[in-house]
Amino acid sequence: MTAVYCGYCGKEVGEADHSACAKRLRVIDPPRFCSVCARRMVVQVTPAGWTATCSRHGETTSG
Amino acid sequence: MTAAPEQVDVLGAAREQVLERGVGLSEEQVLAVLSLSDDRIPELLELAHQVRMRWCGPEVEVEGIVSLKTGGCPEDCHFCSQSGQFPSPVRSAWLDIPGLVRAARQTRDTGATEFCIVAAVRGPDKRLLSQVRDGVKAIRADGNDIQIACSLGMLTQEQVDELVEMGVHRYNHNLETARSHFPNVVTTHSWEERWDTLKMVREAGMEVCCGGIIGMGETLAQRAEFAVQLAALEPDEVPLNFLIPNPGTPYENYPVVEGTEALKTVGAFRLALPRTILRFAGGRELTFGDLGAKQGMLGGVNAIIVGNYLTNLGRPAQEDLDMLDELSMPIKELSKTL
Numbered sequence: 194m195t196a197v198y199c200g201y202c203g204k205e206v207g208e209a210d211h212s213a214c215a216k217r218l219r220v221i222d223p224p225r226f227c228s229v230c231a232r233r234m235v236v237q238v239t240p241a242g243w244t245a246t247c248s249r250h251g252e253t254t255s256g
Numbered sequence: 257m258t259a260a261p262e263q264v265d266v267l268g269a270a271r272e273q274v275l276e277r278g279v280g281l282s283e284e285q286v287l288a289v290l291s292l293s294d295d296r297i298p299e300l301l302e303l304a305h306q307v308r309m310r311w312c313g314p315e316v317e318v319e320g321i322v323s324l325k326t327g328g329c330p331e332d333c334h335f336c337s338q339s340g341q342f343p344s345p346v347r348s349a350w351l352d353i354p355g356l357v358r359a360a361r362q363t364r365d366t367g368a369t370e371f372c373i374v375a376a377v378r379g380p381d382k383r384l385l386s387q388v389r390d391g392v393k394a395i396r397a398d399g400n401d402i403q404i405a406c407s408l409g410m411l412t413q414e415q416v417d418e419l420v421e422m423g424v425h426r427y428n429h430n431l432e433t434a435r436s437h438f439p440n441v442v443t444t445h446s447w448e449e450r451w452d453t454l455k456m457v458r459e460a461g462m463e464v465c466c467g468g469i470i471g472m473g474e475t476l477a478q479r480a481e482f483a484v485q486l487a488a489l490e491p492d493e494v495p496l497n498f499l500i501p502n503p504g505t506p507y508e509n510y511p512v513v514e515g516t517e518a519l520k521t522v523g524a525f526r527l528a529l530p531r532t533i534l535r536f537a538g539g540r541e542l543t544f545g546d547l548g549a550k551q552g553m554l555g556g557v558n559a560i561i562v563g564n565y566l567t568n569l570g571r572p573a574q575e576d577l578d579m580l581d582e583l584s585m586p587i588k589e590l591s592k593t594l
Contacts, residue, residue: 222569225346234347236326237326238564238566239359240322240366241564243569
């Protein structure tokens with residue numbers, strides 16, 4: 194699915210400059226917002242990864 | 257005319273006092289170190305490294321941490337994305353026992369000797385302590401003999417005793433910042449309440465892990481105050497975090513601590529705490545980047561958290577293990593902690 198919303202701030206991808214968000218996601222943050230619907234996700238961080246669950250669009254993992 | 261008294265150079269004094277005699281710097285001396293010009297950072301870090309090697313040895317203690325209960329905390333620690341009082345995007349979550357066992361296994365597989373179970377709470381209730389008890393049992397049943405630490409907020413004496421009985425060997429409870437600055441950071445409980453928990457932990461025979469976060473608006477003088485207050489506690493371990501300005505928290509727009517300032521802090525804390533395990537914890541990725549982490553390891557730090565943190569991500573564990581290998585710093589073995 195195409196990312197419509199920023200996983201860091203939850204705002205529309207085309208709405209503003211998300212370069213700072215991208216840096217945070219690259220360096221220290223798991224996604225907090227679903228990229229499809231912008232719902233806040235339940236995120237569990239573990240030593241080796243993370244799991245983010247959207248109540249509508251299911252689970253994403255760090256892989 | 258009388259000549260002005262020669263100003264004593266703080267690093268010269270530290271060499272004799274800390275390196276030779278193992279006596280930590282005073283508050284005034286720590287402030288002098290924090291106020292050094294940037295061109296003296298290499299000299300400071302070299303001395304801090306010598307102090308660490310002399311009084312702690314070459315080994316590095318590696319630890320992994322995991323959040324057992326995330327978010328929804330009633331306290332208002334202004335730096336924390338897990339407080340229920342701020343509009344943070346972090347939602348509440350509980351890690352189940354199989355997840356906890358997997359996290360402990362992942363940590364053990366890195367060669368770490370410490371695994372810290374953390375919960376975002378004021379203090380543990382019966383449900384949380386029961387979950388910790390079941391978790392510790394399950395980790396052992398998995399054949400994992402890693403040392404288990406906990407960080408569950410403020411404790412009663414009964415809860416301290418219960419953790420000891422479970423076999424928890426170290427307890428983390430950060431004082432976070434100088435006593436004089438604490439009321440600006442947290443209003444829902446006091447620095448003294450935290451101190452009381454630490455005292456009970458120590459008296460019960462658990463190791464004390466107590467550090468804080470740099471970059472929460474404290475002055476350099478308060479940073480020095482914090483270092484000597486920690487020294488007075490004589491903790492077994494001091495985790496040193498650098499503020500991650502997390503969205504939704506009152507500190508979301510605070511600047512990231514500059515690398516040079518952070519390195520001076522690392523060196524100064526080592527000179528205040530010559531015998532303590534000084535651990536690189538959260539925020540180093542933003543503050544230092546890759547290069548600075550190496551400088552810190554050569555500037556007095558002798559422990560790291562590998563992998564991810566509680567709600568933020570860290571560097572992949574292997575990158576830190578490779579760094580330690582490159583620096584010829586041996587990882588502390590489990591047998592030496594028992």
